[in-house]
Amino acid sequence: AQKVTQAQTEISVVEKEDVTLDCVYETRDTTYYLFWYKQPPSGELVFLIRRNSFDEQNEISGRYSWNFQKSTSSFNFTITASQVVDSAVYFCALSEDGGRRALTFGSGTRLQVQP
Amino acid sequence: EAEVAQSPRYKITEKSQAVAFWCDPISGHATLYWYRQILGQGPELLVQFQDESVVDDSQLPKDRFSAERLKGVDSTLKIQPAELGDSAMYLCASSLEGARSSYNEQFFGPGTRLTVL
Numbered sequence: 001a002q003k004v005t006q007a008q009t010e011i012s013v014v015e016k017e018d019v020t021l022d023c024v025y026e027t028r029d030t031t032y033y034l035f036w037y038k039q040p041p042s043g044e045l046v047f048l049i050r051r052n053s054f055d056e057q058n059e060i061s062g063r064y065s066w067n068f069q070k071s072t073s074s075f076n077f078t079i080t081a082s083q084v085v086d087s088a089v090y091f092c093a094l095s096e097d098g099g100r101r102a103l104t105f106g107s108g109t110r111l112q113v114q115p
Numbered sequence: 116e117a118e119v120a121q122s123p124r125y126k127i128t129e130k131s132q133a134v135a136f137w138c139d140p141i142s143g144h145a146t147l148y149w150y151r152q153i154l155g156q157g158p159e160l161l162v163q164f165q166d167e168s169v170v171d172d173s174q175l176p177k178d179r180f181s182a183e184r185l186k187g188v189d190s191t192l193k194i195q196p197a198e199l200g201d202s203a204m205y206l207c208a209s210s211l212e213g214a215r216s217s218y219n220e221q222f223f224g225p226g227t228r229l230t231v232l
Contacts, residue, residue: 033218043204045223091157099218102148105157
């Protein structure tokens with residue numbers, strides 16, 4: 001069965017520090033999608049990125065970057081020069097069967113950025 | 116911009132009472148999902164609909180939970196009777212094709228926060 005593990009329950013950093021959120025997944029599928037979502041205190045889920053299992057290229061979007069490594073079944077998320085507005089809970093998720101299945105979420109990592 | 120609508124946004128009920136949540140997906144979206152998010156955890160799928168048919172309800176506690184999408188548009192999730200452990204955020208999401216084709220983005224609603232006293 002599919003599984004997503006986010007071992008870091010909570011991370012606290014000082015503004016402008018870089019921070020990496022870890023995500024490890026398990027699946028027997030060969031075609032799947034991986035996602036990162038942000039959940040601010042207001043509660044809504046904000047989509048950040050998706051990556052399909054055939055695309056191992058790293059991606060950078062502003063201060064955000066993602067590192068996908070199939071060899072280690074990891075999809076890590078790095079925030080460069082963190083800001084207070086980055087404080088939120090971040091979820092990694094997996095959708096099997098080429099993205100047809102519902103999302104399987106990790107337990108989330110709470111990031112607190114102190115001014 | 117089209118959004119997934121959910122109501123109510125907040126619900127407080129006493130245990131043993133019945134409670135219902137409503138979701139209106141983005142127009143034209145064939146697939147609808149209900150997720151439950153217990154405080155401090157990630158969302159977990161309760162039920163997935165393709166049009167009016169259930170695709171996956173393996174994690175739905177069927178002794179007390181029911182879900183329907185009669186005309187393949189909006190959906191209702193019901194709990195009867197509610198228990199203390201049902202306190203959670205109930206999230207609805209929709210996607211264009213979902214189970215019928217390869218990846219379609221899931222759009223999430225704002226959720227209904229349920230508190231059972």
